[in-house]
Amino acid sequence: MFASMANAWKIPELRAKLLFTAAMIVVYRFGAHIPVPGVDIQAIQDFIQNGQAGVLGFLNLFSGGALTRFAVFALGIMPYITASIILQLLTMAFPSLKELAREGEAGQQKITQYTRYLTVVLALAQAVGYTMLFRTQGALPNFSVITFYEIVITLTAGTTLLMWIGELITQHGIGNGISLLIFASIVSGLVPGLMKFQTMTLVSTVIFLGVALLVVISIVMVQEGQRRIPIQYAKRQIGRKMTTGGSTYLPLSINMAGVIPVIFASAILMFPPTLSQFFPGDLMKSFSDFFNPRGAPFLIMFAIFIIGFTYFYTAVQFDPVERANDLKKNGGFIPGIRPGRPTAQYLDRVLTRLTLPGAIFLAAIAVLPSILIAVRSDITFYFGGTSVLIVVGVALQTLKQMESQLLMRHYEGFLK
Structure with a gap:
């Protein structure tokens, strides 16, 4: 490192x-x-x-x-x-x-x-x-x-x-x-938050640190996890040259959307209660309390929005039809799958099944720390799952970009 x-x-x-x-x-x-x-x-x-x-x-x-x-x-x-x-x-x-x-x-x-x-x-x-x-x-x-x-x-x-x-x-x-x-x-906000450990009991501190470590490790594993679809290229003649066929793979990440669904869901759910803060009255106060970030209604809607945005952003990033057409144009195919529409249907089916556990994981990590804080009232350090997901996800993306810069210059990267 x-x-x-x-x-x-x-x-x-x-x-x-x-x-x-x-x-x-x-x-x-x-x-x-x-x-x-x-x-x-x-x-x-x-x-x-x-x-x-x-x-x-x-x-x-x-x-x-x-x-x-x-x-x-x-x-x-x-x-x-x-x-x-x-x-x-x-x-x-x-x-x-x-x-x-x-x-x-x-x-x-x-x-x-x-x-x-x-x-x-x-x-x-x-x-x-x-x-x-x-x-x-x-x-x-x-x-x-x-x-x-x-x-x-x-x-x-x-x-x-x-x-x-x-x-x-x-x-x-x-x-x-x-x-x-x-x-x-x-x-x-991490350093001021660490000072709150002084008000927590030893049991709560150990539980908090253990859960935090487990969450970080699981985020790294899921962010780096991928399914590799085998791709075979046939020999082709281009002009007077005969291209050599070969085999490679198409990597499909478990969480292709990264931390974007969490940020999007936070932005959407923060909008209604933010508006309610600008208008006084008991009705608006009840509306704001309903969207309390630590309340059950907010956490349920937060999880649903994260799952929905994960599928939405994955669909924006990866188009199975376009990828299948690119493979067909370049003479590539998936063994056992016909090129063209069958390949697009296969990629769509695999990606849909692969995205589900990634979306559920994002939703669980985002809401579980808030549930822990609600159960253990003496845990006063609010650095929830949303924050951990964003911090770890952005750190991994930045390290990957630095690693690509190093590998281009024949240096060893960060992620081994």
């Missing part, structure tokens, strides 16, 4: 990518500590911490504590994720967007542009909602029209800047920029 890190640091291009990624994360964490103008931070912290088990505490986790400070990056990157979900759903529903997605890089750039516009609109609406919410809690003592516009514009600009930082990391750094920003947000 340390030798691989040393080798990565020796490569100028990889070193520049690592330094750029680190610099962007530092900028993000710096912006998460700069409050917007005219706000009483203590009043906001008291309000959120009094309802820490509710939705605002969960949202504060994804913003890296920026929400309790009502910082420039208080909205986090969640508006961009919500916009991405909406655009992907619209792409599946509208043929014009589906055709645009098939146009390659030019079409994808157009969809990305639409996602950016929608992100700004969602961030603007969310900024207005948070401003009005915190005003009712006395967190804006000198509230005026000018202050209102300053706060809304600052929060919207902060989310837009975060979106740009995430895209810069993806283009010029290591790993997926949006995922790394969420990773940095969650990890930033």
Whole structure:
């Protein structure tokens, strides 16, 4: 591991990518500590911490504590994720967007542009909602029209800047920029959370650490698990040359969607209770309590959404018909399966069966730690399954990208 890190640091291009990624994360964490103008931070912290088990505490986790400070990056990157979900759903529903997605890089750039516009609109609406919410809690003592516009514009600009930082990391750094920003947000709350071990009994501490270790090991095993479909290539004559046939395999991961379904499900389920926070009243309070992230209704819907989004995102990433046509064009076939439509049906059947245990695993890991915390009331360290899935999943994806860079230069990778 340390030798691989040393080798990565020796490569100028990889070193520049690592330094750029680190610099962007530092900028993000710096912006998460700069409050917007005219706000009483203590009043906001008291309000959120009094309802820490509710939705605002969960949202504060994804913003890296920026929400309790009502910082420039208080909205986090969640508006961009919500916009991405909406655009992907619209792409599946509208043929014009589906055709645009098939146009390659030019079409994808157009969809990305639409996602950016929608992100700004969602961030603007969310900024207005948070401003009005915190005003009712006395967190804006000198509230005026000018202050209102300053706060809304600052929060919207902060989310837009975060979106740009995430895209810069993806283009010029290591790993997926949006995922790394969420990773940095969650990890930033790890150190303060570890201090809560002092209030836990020895039995609860041992149980918590044991479950956490088991969860991390199982996540790594499932993320790396795959089924290999054998592929045989026949000899072909191209011009005057005869190509040599051979055999290889098509790897199908158990969890092809990664941690995206967990992030998508969190974004969708956080939207209704977030809206309810902006409107006072007993009805809205009951609605917010129903969507309590540690409550049974939320956990059940969370698991269902994760399973659904796992199938949805897997279908977006892997098209059996397109893959079967590519194999047929290149003279490849699966032994015992006819090329063309039978191959597509076979791949679809295998992928459907393979995705089910992966989806159930994601849902179980996401909700089981919350159930453990509910059973053991003295466990005060809330670093649930959603956080662990995202942290471990993003770390594995980033290590894989670094490993590919090392292997291209004939170095030994991280994952052996």
